[in-house]
Amino acid sequence: MSTTYRPIRARIDLAALRFNLGVASHHAGAAKLWSVVKANGYGHGLARTVGALEEVADGFALVELEAAIALREAGIRQPILMMEGFYSDEELPLFAEYRLTPVVHRPAQVDALVSAALPARLPIYLKLNTGMNRLGLELDEFRQALPRLQACRGVAGITLMTHFADADGPCGVAGQMARFAEFNAGLDLPACLANSAALLRYPETLGAWARPGIMLYGSSPFPEVSAESLGLLPVMTLESEIIAVRELQAGDTIGYGNSFTAEGPMRVGVVACGYADGYPRHAPTGTPVLMADRRSRTLGRVSMDKLCVDITEIPAAGVGAPVVLWGEGLSADEVASAAGTVSYELFCALAPRVPVVEA
Numbered sequence: 001m002s003t004t005y006r007p008i009r010a011r012i013d014l015a016a017l018r019f020n021l022g023v024a025s026h027h028a029g030a031a032k033l034w035s036v037v038k039a040n041g042y043g044h045g046l047a048r049t050v051g052a053l054e055e056v057a058d059g060f061a062l063v064e065l066e067a068a069i070a071l072r073e074a075g076i077r078q079p080i081l082m083m084e085g086f087y088s089d090e091e092l093p094l095f096a097e098y099r100l101t102p103v104v105h106r107p108a109q110v111d112a113l114v115s116a117a118l119p120a121r122l123p124i125y126l127k128l129n130t131g132m133n134r135l136g137l138e139l140d141e142f143r144q145a146l147p148r149l150q151a152c153r154g155v156a157g158i159t160l161m162t163h164f165a166d167a168d169g170p171c172g173v174a175g176q177m178a179r180f181a182e183f184n185a186g187l188d189l190p191a192c193l194a195n196s197a198a199l200l201r202y203p204e205t206l207g208a209w210a211r212p213g214i215m216l217y218g219s220s221p222f223p224e225v226s227a228e229s230l231g232l233l234p235v236m237t238l239e240s241e242i243i244a245v246r247e248l249q250a251g252d253t254i255g256y257g258n259s260f261t262a263e264g265p266m267r268v269g270v271v272a273c274g275y276a277d278g279y280p281r282h283a284p285t286g287t288p289v290l291m292a293d294r295r296s297r298t299l300g301r302v303s304m305d306k307l308c309v310d311i312t313e314i315p316a317a318g319v320g321a322p323v324v325l326w327g328e329g330l331s332a333d334e335v336a337s338a339a340g341t342v343s344y345e346l347f348c349a350l351a352p353r354v355p356v357v358e359a
């Protein structure tokens with residue numbers, strides 16, 4: 001594994017990833033699980049993530065066709081669900097060749113499937129719009145499509161899918177579940193509804209399959225519930241070191257825009273981590289960091305390669321002292337929340353220049 005002279009690195013704990021899939025399986029009961037690995041395994045590395053889960057995953061779900069093909073060429077045998085389906089009809093032969101399960105979410109895709117002479121029969125997911133208003137067939141479109149797909153020789157089996165807009169929030173799933181029941185009334189087709197939040201909070205959403213993503217990476221889908229209390233382990237730990245120490249006096253400022261002013265004498269550590277590493281530039285003064293098992297806070301603006309931390313109360317922290325930006329001991333959810341975002345975005349934004357080490 002390559003590393004760099006610059007001290008920043010992302011440690012990926014593959015045992016934690018497998019453990020979290022176990023937590024998801026425990027909640028899933030008899031439902032099978034698509035391990036969602038879109039966006040390069042939520043920034044954790046696609047090959048690494050899939051490799052770690054290969055022995056235990058029922059299937060993998062993503063949106064990038066190149067990545068799915070790479071998984072097949074690497075010997076992955078499980079079903080692969082393409083959650084945005086095919087973008088152009090020309091991709092359909094690749095779906096057949098590589099045995100990829102397309103999500104069919106608009107009527108033109110139904111037409112394409114029905115008229116394609118595919119060399120292999122494909123299981124498909126029919127995505128229904130139950131209120132998210134992003135992808136999915138409306139009820140009338142669904143009623144027209146279903147008999148055509150059921151009669152289609154290229155289609156091996158149909159699973160109904162929908163996606164919840166607020167399974168992690170106050171609206172919950174009841175409205176969308178009622179709408180889904182209208183689609184499936186009298187049909188009783190297999191269903192795949194739940195993301196991490198629904199899997200954890202709404203067992204009534206469990207069908208034949210569920211699609212957990214963020215919980216596998218050790219984060220909580222709920223703003224008010226910690227990952228730890230859900231029994232999840234952090235997978236990515238972003239860590240670096242202090243590369244300079246400064247003593248400030250009252251009135252001294254730190255960094256671009258002079259956005260932080262010292263009120264009295266303080267010690268500041270300059271950490272080799274900035275927004276070009278994927279640390280959020282919007283993280284304000286006070287965003288938590290961890291040093292030698294003690295929490296502290298960022299000071300001033302995050303710059304491209306550096307950020308500053310308060311080490312006034314941590315006299316042992318000097319040049320070379322390790323700093324955890326998020327991960328083990330400091331939940332990415334907490335950092336994300338301080339920065340006005342979600343851990344999904346922090347993970348996905350991990351920059352290519354940060355070397356990854358597997359633990």
Ligand SMILES: *Cc1c(COP(=O)(O)O)cnc(C)c1O
Nearest residue numbers: 036083163195196211212213214
């Ligand atoms: C990303 C995604 C998921 C996984 O969601 P999490 O909140 O990460 O569990 C499930 N279903 C669809 C359609 C998705 O796009």
